[in-house]
Amino acid sequence: MTAQNDDSPFSSLEIPFTAATQLRDTxxxxxxxxxxxxxxxxxxxxxxxxxxxxxxxxxxxxxxxxxxxxxxxxxxxxxxxWLVATQSSSHISPLHEQILRGRDIIITENPEMHLVWVNNKVFLKPVPxxxxxxxxxxxxxxxxxxxxxxxxxxxxxxxxxxxxxxxxxxxxxxxxxxxxxxxxxxxxxxxxxxxxxxxxxxxxxxxxxxxxxxxxYSYGQLRLTRLxxxxxxxLGQWIFHKVHWQYADIFSQFYAPILFLFGVLSVILSAMQVTTQARPDWVVFVGVSAWFSVISLLSVALLMALLGGFLAFMVFRELRFALCAKLGT
Structure with missing residues (x-):
């Protein structure tokens, strides 16, 4: 971490506004x-x-x-x-630009969520x-x-x-x-x-x-997915803040990449099948195609196992939380 410097231009300026410019005098x-x-x-x-x-x-x-x-x-x-956001405290889009970028302003009272954004949302904390x-x-x-x-x-x-x-x-x-x-x-x-x-x-x-x-606050806007x-x-914590709250929403984010992977594999396997039938004398290619087919099957099986394991992990984690709450531990 960088050291905080007490010898700064602000040292002589205790409060950055005056009694005459305060907005509340109650x-x-x-x-x-x-x-x-x-x-x-x-x-x-x-x-x-x-x-x-x-x-x-x-x-x-x-x-x-x-x-x-x-x-x-x-x-x-x-x-x-620095892996999460631009290394600048002024990297903060004005409110009108947040709207231009298609982001909805979501009110939060959690100071850690202030200026955090994800997809089409930006979280902002009102000023007390x-x-x-x-x-x-x-x-x-x-x-x-x-x-x-x-x-x-x-x-x-x-x-x-x-x-x-x-x-x-x-x-x-x-x-x-x-x-x-x-x-x-x-x-x-x-x-x-x-x-x-x-x-x-x-x-x-x-x-x-x-x-x-x-x-x-040495940084401005922070991206939630990276956090x-x-x-x-x-910090060794599982998550900073939940993006999805339902199982269906959690798994739906995997649909697009999985379908893309299946589509690519289908095109490759179909092309290999046509080629091996048209050119059975290409011994090396036939061998590579056979191994690629086996690897594709194993990859799909592994992917299904990982998704099933992920579901089991989430269910176990929520069950453990519920049991701890019930037992008061």
């Missing part, structure tokens, strides 16, 4: 018993904006941040990500409202993280890097007013935000460098 910092705390300016609202189950308490906020922002698996896969608030950044996502003074420094650093990298992606996703309209239509950003204000807010994140963000392949090698 949270304010107040000092109680010598410790800064977040308070809502809305009467009787004691939770994070849009997160009514998360109270404005330090431990709850930190847990929410970790759940909403951290991409631990992708960070661990960093040495292999609290990330638009200056005082929230000052207390929990600045280098001082004064809102949680007991927080482990490495965890605080990872949360800040994850937030910077995540919001920087929207600097690339939304580059034109058409992108902005798509983002509002898909509920990626709040409906009451105006285009000039949003662009002013997100502009500062364009100055964030790769060494200021989580390792995952599913390389996670087996990098």
């Amino acid at each position: 949270l304010t910092a107040q000092v109680e018993n010598g410790v800064p705390q977040l308070k809502s300016i809305i009467p009787n609202e004691t939770w994070l904006p849009d997160y009514p189950t998360v109270p404005l308490e330090s431990s709850e906020i930190i847990a929410c941040l970790a759940h909403e922002l951290c991409t631990s698996r992708l960070n661990k896969m960093y040495p292999y990500l 409202a609290f990330l638009f608030c200056y005082d929230f950044w000052h207390l929990y996502l600045s280098r001082s993280h004064s809102g949680a003074p007991s927080l482990d420094p490495s965890m605080a650093d990872e949360l800040r890097r994850a937030a910077l990298g995540y919001l920087r992606t929207y600097r690339y996703l939304i580059q034109h007013e058409s992108d902005f309209r798509i983002a509002k239509r898909e509920h990626l950003i709040p409906a009451d935000v105006e285009y000039p204000r949003f662009m002013t807010f997100v502009y500062g994140f364009g100055r964030v460098q790769d060494h200021d963000v989580s390792l995952r 599913n392949l390389w996670i087996k090698i990098s």
